[in-house]
Amino acid sequence: MPPALLSRDEAIDRLMLAIRRHGYDGASLAELSKATGLGKSSLYHHFPDGKDDMVRAVLGRLEEQLTATIFEPLAGAGTPRRRLEAMAETLDAFYRGGREACVLANLALGSTRKRFRKPLRRIFEAWIAAIAGLLTEAGLPETLARARAEDAVLRLEGALVLAAAFEDPTVFGRTLRQLPAELLAPSKG
Amino acid sequence: MPPALLSRDEAIDRLMLAIRRHGYDGASLAELSKATGLGKSSLYHHFPDGKDDMVRAVLGRLEEQLTATIFEPLAGAGTPRRRLEAMAETLDAFYRGGREACVLANLALGSTRKRFRKPLRRIFEAWIAAIAGLLTEAGLPETLARARAEDAVLRLEGALVLAAAFEDPTVFGRTLRQLPAELLAPSKG
């Protein structure tokens, strides 16, 4: 009766990384087993419904992490500018400067699109709403704030796609760096 | 000895659509067989190395199509503004207003990233170069032209990710609509 080798959260983090790198369909149970150091049966012990359960756990944990490290800080203390820069730093670490892909994009594009659409929607929506909230607080009209927030998220996702395609992460860093200023630029209206 | 049911190009188009919808790993031979109307053995007759061959054919054809319908027209006749609007219209049709995903993004993010990195790079690079060329022709400094071109492509890819995640294609249309004006905006330098 060997003890649990990893905490549940640590196991989920490793599952997330495997799915970011291989996609849902590309991440076989053998891969996921190797990634976590758990045998297939152990994975099924923790996630009885198999890969679907694992992805639900991954998305749940991701939502927690993003809420704590991105969404809430965006509504927190500090100038709007500083808070956006903090978001950029957190994202830079999470995506390892553009070297790691986004699990959300992978799940949204692949064969799993429909299966996980609710959590995908909710996470992206929370992200956009958090940025838009900050921008309205900073004085932008609500419609413009919402449009810019959506544009920001979409650019980050696109930058990760290009970084993966070019095998050159720098495009992600460039995108990250110009975000705060562009988001806060005064309305032309 | 039944005759060929589809032209090669028509078969490749259908393979492309299947991969856009299911991803590389999600598109099984059974799916691809159904998508083309060809039996598995017929697929292997046309693409002896299996799915890898099919993807190479898909990327080859995509490069041809994009060159003829996007890249070359960007360097063609008409005002820069009109040419960018023509690109937007072509993209709107190709991605069905945001309802169909991008095969490039799917291949860049999934388990296939390394396997097809050369054609992926080449296609994205050609696209960016074509837009940057138009922008320099329109009077923008080269560095800015390149940066804006990269940003445009990355936004389109990101918009397709968000459209898939939200199951709401309109974000792609919004992105498409604002591109020409933003790309041609006078340099602030």
Next chain:
DNA sequence: GTCTATAATAGGATAGAC
């Protein structure tokens, strides 16, 4: 150039011991 049939393997999932 297409098909049916069949192999060979990988993938997902389970049983039962410890």
Next chain:
DNA sequence: GTCTATCCTATTATAGAC
């Protein structure tokens, strides 16, 4: 909670007839 062993289906791939 983990493991080894096993099962079954899906998937890739091939052979050979027409």
